[in-house]
Amino acid sequence: MxxxxxxxRKRKRSRSASDAVAVILGIAFSFGILMLTxxxxxxxxxxxxxxxxxxxxxxxxxxxxxxxxxEEYVVKYSKEFEVDPVLVFSVIKVESNFKPDATxxxxxxxxxxxxxxxxxxxxxxxxxxxxxxxxxxxxxxNIRYGTYYLSxxxxxxxxxxxxxxxxxxxxxxxxxxWLEDGTISAENFDVKDIPEENDQTSHYVNKINDAYxxxxxxxxxxxxxxxxEETDEE
Numbered sequence: 001m002x003x004x005x006x007x008x009r010k011r012k013r014s015r016s017a018s019d020a021v022a023v024i025l026g027i028a029f030s031f032g033i034l035m036l037t038x039x040x041x042x043x044x045x046x047x048x049x050x051x052x053x054x055x056x057x058x059x060x061x062x063x064x065x066x067x068x069x070x071e072e073y074v075v076k077y078s079k080e081f082e083v084d085p086v087l088v089f090s091v092i093k094v095e096s097n098f099k100p101d102a103t104x105x106x107x108x109x110x111x112x113x114x115x116x117x118x119x120x121x122x123x124x125x126x127x128x129x130x131x132x133x134x135x136x137x138x139x140x141x142n143i144r145y146g147t148y149y150l151s152x153x154x155x156x157x158x159x160x161x162x163x164x165x166x167x168x169x170x171x172x173x174x175x176x177x178w179l180e181d182g183t184i185s186a187e188n189f190d191v192k193d194i195p196e197e198n199d200q201t202s203h204y205v206n207k208i209n210d211a212y213x214x215x216x217x218x219x220x221x222x223x224x225x226x227x228x229e230e231t232d233e234e
Contacts, residue, residue: 066214069098070111073143075227081151085227086219087161088112088147090211091168094204100139109136112146122148162189165208170201 068074068089078085095113096102108115114122116133122145123130135141150164156172157163163186167175178184184193194202219227 066211066218067093067098070139070143071227073140074147077144077147078227081148083147083151083154086212086215087150087154087164087208088143089215090208091146091150091165092143093211094207100142101137109133110142110146111139112142112149114142114145114149118149119145125152158186160186160189161208161212162191162205165205166194166201169204170198174198174201 066089070092071085074085074088074092077083078088092098092111095108096111098111100111102111102113103109104113106115109119114136119130119133119136122128126145126148128145130141130145136145150168153164153167153172154160157167157175163175163179163184175184178194179186183195184190191202191205194205
C-alpha cells in the first residue's frame with residue numbers, strides 16, 4: 001500500500017515538473033514571438049518614416065519646413081511682376097494657410113484672399129480673360145492676381161513691406177489717408193501708430209512680418225539667398 005502511494009506521488013511530481021517545463025517553454029515561445037513582432041514593427045515604422053520623410057522632401061520645395069505649396073506659380077509670377085516670392089508665400093500663409101478653397105466672412109476668396117473689387121481691378125489692369133470671381137479658387141489665377149496686386153502696392157509704397165501689408169489688409173485709401181494726416185510715417189513706420197480701431201490691421205502686419213522672417217531664416221539656414229536662384233539652378 002505504501003509502495004503504491006509512493007509511486008503515485010512520484011508520478012504527480014513528474015507531471016508537475018513536466019507542466020512547469022511546458023509553462024516555461026510556452027512563456028519563452030510567447031516572449032520570442034512578442035520580440036519578433038516588435039522587431040518587425042520597428043522595421044516597418046522605420047521604413048514608413050523614411051518613406052514619409054522622402055515624400056515630404058519631394059513636396060516641400062527648397063527645403064522649407066514652413067509650407068511652400070504652389071512654388072511653381074509663386075516663383076513664376078514673382079519674376080513676372082518683380083516681387084519677392086517670400087512676401088508672396090507670407091501672404092498666402094497668413095491669408096489662407098495654403099487652402100485654395102478658403103473663403104473669408106467678408107467674401108475674400110482663394111489662397112491670397114482677394115475681394116471681388118480687387119479681383120475686378122486687377123482683371124482690368126491685366127486685361128485678363130478670367131471669366132468670373134469664381135476663378136479666384138483656381139490656385140494659379142489667384143496667385144497671379146494676388147502677386148500683381150502686391151507688386152503694385154510695393155511700388156506705391158516704395159518697397160515697404162509694412163505699408164504694403166497694411167494696404168493689402170485694409171485698402172490703399174485707408175493707408176493713404178493715414179500717411180496724409182501724419183497718423184503713420186512712411187520713413188519711420190511703427191505698427192503701433194496704426195489707430196486702435198484698426199488693431200486687426202496692426203495684427204495682420206505683425207503676422208506678415210513674422211511669416212516673412214521665418215521664411216527668410218529658413219533660406220539662410222539652407223544657405224540660399226533667393227528662391228529665384230534655387231529655380232534658376234534647376
